[in-house]
Amino acid sequence: MTASGDPPLVGVVALQGAAAEHVAAFRRLGALAVEVRTPGDLDGVGAVALPGGESTTMSHLLGTSGLFEPLAERLAGGMPAFGTCAGMILLAAEVLDGRPDQRCFGAIDISVRRNAFGRQVASFEADLDTEGLDEPFEAVFIRAPWVERIGSSVKVLATVSPRSTLQDASATLAEGPDGLKYHRSVPVLCRSGPILVSSFHPELTADDRIHQIFLEMVGASVAR
Amino acid sequence: MNSGDGASHLVGTVRVKRGLADMLRGGVIMDVVTPEQAKIAEDAGAVAVMALERVPADIRRDGGVARMSDPAMIEGIQAAVTIPVMAKARIGHFGEAQVLESLDVDYIDESEVLTPADEAHHIDKWAFTVPFVCGATNLGEALRRISEGACMIRSKGEAGTGNIVEAVRHLRAITGDIRKITQADAAELFDWAKQLQSPLGLVQEIAETGRLPVPLFCAGGIATPADASLVMQLGAEAVFVGSGIFKSEDPGPRAEAIVEATTHYRDPSVVAKVSRGLGSAMPGLEMEGLETKLADRGW
Numbered sequence: 183m184t185a186s187g188d189p190p191l192v193g194v195v196a197l198q199g200a201a202a203e204h205v206a207a208f209r210r211l212g213a214l215a216v217e218v219r220t221p222g223d224l225d226g227v228g229a230v231a232l233p234g235g236e237s238t239t240m241s242h243l244l245g246t247s248g249l250f251e252p253l254a255e256r257l258a259g260g261m262p263a264f265g266t267c268a269g270m271i272l273l274a275a276e277v278l279d280g281r282p283d284q285r286c287f288g289a290i291d292i293s294v295r296r297n298a299f300g301r302q303v304a305s306f307e308a309d310l311d312t313e314g315l316d317e318p319f320e321a322v323f324i325r326a327p328w329v330e331r332i333g334s335s336v337k338v339l340a341t342v343s344p345r346s347t348l349q350d351a352s353a354t355l356a357e358g359p360d361g362l363k364y365h366r367s368v369p370v371l372c373r374s375g376p377i378l379v380s381s382f383h384p385e386l387t388a389d390d391r392i393h394q395i396f397l398e399m400v401g402a403s404v405a406r
Numbered sequence: 407m408n409s410g411d412g413a414s415h416l417v418g419t420v421r422v423k424r425g426l427a428d429m430l431r432g433g434v435i436m437d438v439v440t441p442e443q444a445k446i447a448e449d450a451g452a453v454a455v456m457a458l459e460r461v462p463a464d465i466r467r468d469g470g471v472a473r474m475s476d477p478a479m480i481e482g483i484q485a486a487v488t489i490p491v492m493a494k495a496r497i498g499h500f501g502e503a504q505v506l507e508s509l510d511v512d513y514i515d516e517s518e519v520l521t522p523a524d525e526a527h528h529i530d531k532w533a534f535t536v537p538f539v540c541g542a543t544n545l546g547e548a549l550r551r552i553s554e555g556a557c558m559i560r561s562k563g564e565a566g567t568g569n570i571v572e573a574v575r576h577l578r579a580i581t582g583d584i585r586k587i588t589q590a591d592a593a594e595l596f597d598w599a600k601q602l603q604s605p606l607g608l609v610q611e612i613a614e615t616g617r618l619p620v621p622l623f624c625a626g627g628i629a630t631p632a633d634a635s636l637v638m639q640l641g642a643e644a645v646f647v648g649s650g651i652f653k654s655e656d657p658g659p660r661a662e663a664i665v666e667a668t669t670h671y672r673d674p675s676v677v678a679k680v681s682r683g684l685g686s687a688m689p690g691l692e693m694e695g696l697e698t699k700l701a702d703r704g705w
Contacts, residue, residue, distance in 0.1 A: 199428075199433075219669065235429050235453070236430070238448060239452070242665070243451060246451075246662075246666055267429070302426055303535045305417065305425070306415040307421060308416070322422060324429055387421075
């Protein structure tokens with residue numbers, strides 16, 4: 183860990199997917215960022231980003247590369263993390279419609295449904311009203327997951343309404359009999375403590391404001 | 407402006423189409439002909455599967471007209487896995503592409519592996535919501551496909567041979583010309599566009615960015631983990647493996663090994679580790695002995 187006040191090095195997990203775009207976004211904002219493929223690459227890293235890609239593939243490669251255990255240990259120790267799409271799935275507490283052997287870190291108390299908006303022809307762009315941002319964020323959703331359950335510690339920063347043509351959208355319309363919170367619009371950007379997750383891909387647009395939100399969270403976490 | 411109205415969603419945009427290709431980067435896309443093979447591919451860490459009736463090695467052996475796969479077979483594979491499912495249409499056969507789009511496949515490969523349906527025209531890919539990948543042997547071909555709406559380019563290689571030599575030729579041709587274009591002055595770019603028979607705007611974009619406007623993947627002849635490492639180091643951003651996995655002696659471990667080699671392509675010790683004890687690779691063919699060169703298909 184860096185000394186209090188120094189900007190921490192952001193490690194972008196680069197086993198597969200759009201890691202290079204995250205590195206570029208962090209560097210545009212003046213942060214130090216490196217790609218992480220092995221446990222040794224975590225040396226000196228004070229925060230991590232898990233990019234978009236295929237979550238089942240990343241889950242598999244986290245195992246074979248030996249990264250899963252050291253990452254899990256650091257996340258449990260309070261290291262800040264930013265997960266987009268597949269990265270959100272990996273940070274979640276529960277994965278719905280995943281593979282039975284799919285692993286996740288449980289760093290944020292949410293249940294995430296994979297490919298919830300549908301296959302690629304249903305992938306979309308939408309302007310999102312986002313808490314903490316003055317102007318809407320142009321969000322790109324690709325075979326995206328959505329958040330189906332949030333724990334009490336989780337703050338929702340943006341939501342989106344599934345297209346009405348999707349049959350399984352009704353799954354999120356009801357209030358849960360279990361006392362858990364369900365949303366008519368589904369959460370797509372959530373924060374809990376030092377963890378930030380999005381269903382969409384801020385790394386695919388030139389707008390770095392969501393990355394900026396994460397860097398501010400990291401700064402606050404280091405200062406504390 | 408709002409998040410509460412489903413009508414504000416835009417589908418089929420360039421960002422959304424190219425975005426899925428971006429998400430597949432660093433991964434391995436595997437040809438599969440049955441739901442069982444698709445499961446083996448997903449178990450091994452494939453980022454996507456290509457659903458088809460016969461792998462290229464068998465298409466080459468059997469001869470005859472090769473067409474789009476049976477929709478029932480594609481649906482069987484869609485039901486078996488959670489990762490993206492691609493399928494092939496014949497060059498120029500927009501009728502097949504329309505059928506594949508209606509099946510909700512995640513990507514369409516307008517492929518020279520199937521028998522071409524049109525000897526002059528490729529599919530107008532802008533007319534579709536589903537994204538397309540197309541093969542290319544050189545930069546001009548790649549840019550013509552992109553101008554028609556392709557959102558991912560792959561080397562053609564020589565499919566079904568287990569021989570990497572043609573894919574290497576195509577990758578070097580594409581990346582070599584990109585490097586030269588970045589050194590060209592503004593006046594020379596007009597000549598590059600003429601030589602490449604490609605739109606000037608795309609040539610100017612490459613001069614500025616130093617890369618194709620869409621992801622560049624490698625296909626055609628990949629049979630071993632070291633093949634994957636080679637083509638990734640030559641500038642491919644992901645690999646397609648066709649016959650190389652399910653025509654080998656022990657497909658599961660080989661598939662897993664190629665996935666790992668693609669992620670850790672810069673680390674020879676990992677490639678060595680995963681290459682141990684994989685059994686025989688697919689037998690493979692020499693270029694001189696081929697009756698049909700699939701890479702010559704496409705215009």
